[in-house]
Amino acid sequence: MNTELSYEGVPTSELDRIRCNSYDDFGNAVVSRTSEEGGEPLRCCLTLARAGEQITLVAHRPMTVGGPYAEVGPVFVHVADCPAPVADGFPFDYRDRQAVLRPYDVAGQMLDGVVAEPGTSETELKRLFEDPAVDTVQVRNVVAGCWNFTVRRQG
Incomplete structure (x- = not known):
């Protein structure tokens, strides 16, 4: 995979x-x-x-x-234009934060949910994407539940 x-x-x-x-x-x-x-x-x-x-x-x-x-x-x-996200892995500023990872299928239905401890989000994402049914994963704030970013397979 x-x-x-x-x-x-x-x-x-x-x-x-x-x-x-x-x-x-x-x-x-x-x-x-x-x-x-x-x-x-x-x-x-x-x-x-x-x-x-x-x-x-x-x-x-x-x-x-x-x-x-x-x-x-x-x-x-x-408020003004800013650089695009750096494309070299999990965003640096979010690596040491606890996060909720929500995987979704292609129809937008949530498949699971994981609370990733600081420093484990990238490993947890790779594990979630081992399931071929997972189309995207939303990374969210643990306390407020706010969306931080979306993750998908490249290619």
């Missing part, structure tokens, strides 16, 4: 639309705020915000297929 994985935040096309229109796809205005202490999980570049960065909280639906799991939730993103 191919375990080369891609890690995807909010799509660039959606970010461009939000930044251009000054509101998200659900009608919420883009309100710039300064990250005071840093640490907010940014779903655009898959890093944690640094103190002083301009960020905003918008609504995003990470599931591209419909169905009961196609929920909309809050995500932090940079």
Whole structure:
């Protein structure tokens, strides 16, 4: 089984639309705020915000297929363009965080759920993708349940 994985935040096309229109796809205005202490999980570049960065909280639906799991939730993103996520494995700033991993099939139905302890998410993801029924895995915040990013097989 191919375990080369891609890690995807909010799509660039959606970010461009939000930044251009000054509101998200659900009608919420883009309100710039300064990250005071840093640490907010940014779903655009898959890093944690640094103190002083301009960020905003918008609504995003990470599931591209419909169905009961196609929920909309809050995500932090940079107000202005930022670099794309680095494509060399599990996002560095998220490696030492506890996470909920939710695998879904191609129809968008949740198959399982795993709480990954700090430092184990990448290993747990590879194990989940050993199941050929798994199409994507959403990595989520343990406390708030917010979507952090989506993982899928490459190729």
